[in-house]
Amino acid sequence: MDRQPVDWDLAVATARRLVRPGPQLTRAEADEVVTQLRTLAVDAERHVEDYTHLRPAAGAVTPIAVVDRPEWARSNVAGLRMVTTPLLDRLTDASRGSVSTAVGRRVTGVQLGSALAYLAGKVLGQYEVFLPPEEYGSTPTVAFTKNGEGPAAGDGQGPVGRLSLVAPNIAHAERQLGVVPRDFRLWVCLHEQTHRSQFTAVPWLRAHLESEIGAFIEATDLDPDVLADRLRSAVAALRGAVRDRGPEAPSVVEALQTPAQRAVLDRLQALMTLLEGHADQVMDAVGPKVVPTVADIRGKFDNRRSGGSPLDRFVRRLLGLDMKLRQYRQGGAFVRAVVAEVGVDGFNLVWQSPATLPTQAEIADPGAWMARVLGSRPPLTA
Known part of the structure; x- marks a missing residue:
């Protein structure tokens, strides 16, 4: 059995x-x-x-x-x-x-x-x-x-x-x-092919992801009583989400984290935010050259992402999908800021090693990542 x-x-x-x-x-x-x-x-x-x-x-x-x-x-x-x-x-x-x-x-x-x-x-x-x-x-x-x-x-x-x-x-x-069907289909393919490029061109990326998942497993508290208590706390935390009390109600995944897991998940979330944001930035950067209606697609698609019925929004929050939407936005903003300042090849230094990946704090502050990895921080602009 x-x-x-x-x-x-x-x-x-x-x-x-x-x-x-x-x-x-x-x-x-x-x-x-x-x-x-x-x-x-x-x-x-x-x-x-x-x-x-x-x-x-x-x-x-x-x-x-x-x-x-x-x-x-x-x-x-x-x-x-x-x-x-x-x-x-x-x-x-x-x-x-x-x-x-x-x-x-x-x-x-x-x-x-x-x-x-x-x-x-x-x-x-x-x-x-x-x-x-x-x-x-x-x-x-x-x-x-x-x-x-x-x-x-x-x-x-x-x-x-x-x-x-x-x-x-x-x-x-x-x-x-x-x-336009053909344009939308190519636009979607650009996103997924960016993920393919990330994992096939960066030889250490998959092993690093596996290592982080392994670290998460090692940090898991295996005491059944502790797990049961944490699950009860997660259910209580989600009651606010059921009543749609605001966007900050945690998902089950977030509510069940131990402190040790949270440290690993912070790194994993920073990595996934980078990967998703990079794919989002690439599909829009390439789009104008090969997808004639990309502006129309992007506008309508973003409205679709943020919409939905109250039930749909609740399920997305319950499953942690709101986190993925934040990854698109935050990661895309990070990549766009770096590419605008140092170009694609400068941004690609992010793929040198796990040490050059941005932290969660650096995702929110691209200049801090550039200062650490590139050795210079661009001046702030109004």
């Missing part, structure tokens, strides 16, 4: 059962979306590399998967299982198996599947960093090199992450926003 406190198969089944259907498309329309997304993903790779000057390591291949909502949920369960297994194994050992009761495993599986069903209708694309090796062949994917002819024979490195595009969500968003 699986000792882990999550029924992973039930999580997949729950997500597939609860996920809402995508927009109504004819077979020809669906085929057109999928075909164009694959083509534009390859085009976006070239545009991103030309702007960022980030070149993938030799032999690095990124499969491209154009998927539907249920498949996105399934692959994310596989990725979550891979990343969380060390922590869940420790929790199970610490509780001498009590966490892994049949009922508890099923409840957790249903909860995870329900959350992924919600997210499966929202996510446009994703660069999947952590996947089991078998996942690279489990879905219809297309792996391309720069010339679009496929991976060269004899490449020793193999897949480095996977770029997934959720076709029904992209089609739904472009209809809802009333934007």
Whole structure:
């Protein structure tokens, strides 16, 4: 019997059962979306590399998967299982198996599947960093090199992450926003290809992220009573969010942090803010050259991000998605400020080593990062 406190198969089944259907498309329309997304993903790779000057390591291949909502949920369960297994194994050992009761495993599986069903209708694309090796062949994917002819024979490195595009969500968003489909699809691809460039051109980045996740696991308090107390505190903190008392109510993730975890998560949040902000800045910097209607898209998309019903806003806060929106804004502002002052190559010094990554304080103060890493701080302007 699986000792882990999550029924992973039930999580997949729950997500597939609860996920809402995508927009109504004819077979020809669906085929057109999928075909164009694959083509534009390859085009976006070239545009991103030309702007960022980030070149993938030799032999690095990124499969491209154009998927539907249920498949996105399934692959994310596989990725979550891979990343969380060390922590869940420790929790199970610490509780001498009590966490892994049949009922508890099923409840957790249903909860995870329900959350992924919600997210499966929202996510446009994703660069999947952590996947089991078998996942690279489990879905219809297309792996391309720069010339679009496929991976060269004899490449020793193999897949480095996977770029997934959720076709029904992209089609739904472009209809809802009333934007030019081809332009919107390329704009989305620019964002995800920036993440691909980050992880394929910066050789230490994935290992650093894995190390930080490992540090988070080591900092986890495994006392079941302490965890239960913290969970009760998290529920109490979220009551204000249920009543929509303001944007500062914490997510479950934030409310459950220990002091030691908070230190690790501060570093992780700074890193993720940098990665998301960089992708946001690149899609807008490249956009005017290759996406004629980028200004219209950006304006409408930002309104969509910040809108939604009260229930939608509550769920976003509960799952910590408001944090991701802050990452786009804060990270984008940091990257734009640095690029404006020292150019793309000056900004790229951020990728030299983990020591040159910005802290959370430096994300809010780009000049402080430039003073520390570049040795100079630009004068303040009115």
